[in-house]
Amino acid sequence: MALASQKDFFSGLMFTAVGGSFAWGATDYTVGEGARMGPGYFPLMLGILLAILGTVITLQSFVKGNPGGDKIGAFAWRPLGFILGSNLAFGALLVGLPSIGFPAMGLIVAIYALVFIASQAQPGSKLKATFILATILAAGSYGAFVKLLSLQFPVWPAFLTN
Structure with a gap:
């Protein structure tokens, strides 16, 4: 299976890694529940959401993109x-x-x-x-x-x- 978009692939991996890190770090705090949120609730939910979004973008990078592969440019x-x-x-x-x-x-x-x-x-x-x-x-x-x-x-x- 070939990559259709290198940019989307690496962006998705970055989102997944950052989201997973935030979610994992949030487990050090009291999470609570929806009705009584603790200090770890928001970063946990946001991290999970970001990790899911990153996974979706990574998977779509195999099917959506330019025919040439949408290469990554030079580092800015x-x-x-x-x-x-x-x-x-x-x-x-x-x-x-x-x-x-x-x-x-x-x-x-x-x-x-x-x-x-x-x-x-x-x-x-x-x-x-x-x-x-x-x-x-x-x-x-x-x-x-x-x-x-x-x-x-x-x-x-x-x-x-x-």
Whole structure:
């Protein structure tokens, strides 16, 4: 039996592995039941659902796809690096790195850094569009997390609020 789509085959395997890992990890917590869910219920059900979806996609990769086999392209290192880097920068800027003396820069600075670093994953990104997106995300996050949910974390850099 030949693969009709390498992309679907490997995507399905990834979904199955990640879903199975989440479901297996969720068994360390109290699962409960539908009426009284424990902390492991949602990750268990989501992991099982993802594993089933992955299995279906993997099986369909043998029958659905382009006649040429729908090959996997080159690995996209640039987007991977910038997206992972932007998330690491967000975390470091939001809470700071006290072990090396780097202060918390707060939510607004962290969101701007996240958006500007992540925008570099796509060559030719526009500075104006990135700035507009960062402003909308910063304002929305401030409204949702600080005002509506009353979460307690730094919004601005410490040296600006003291």
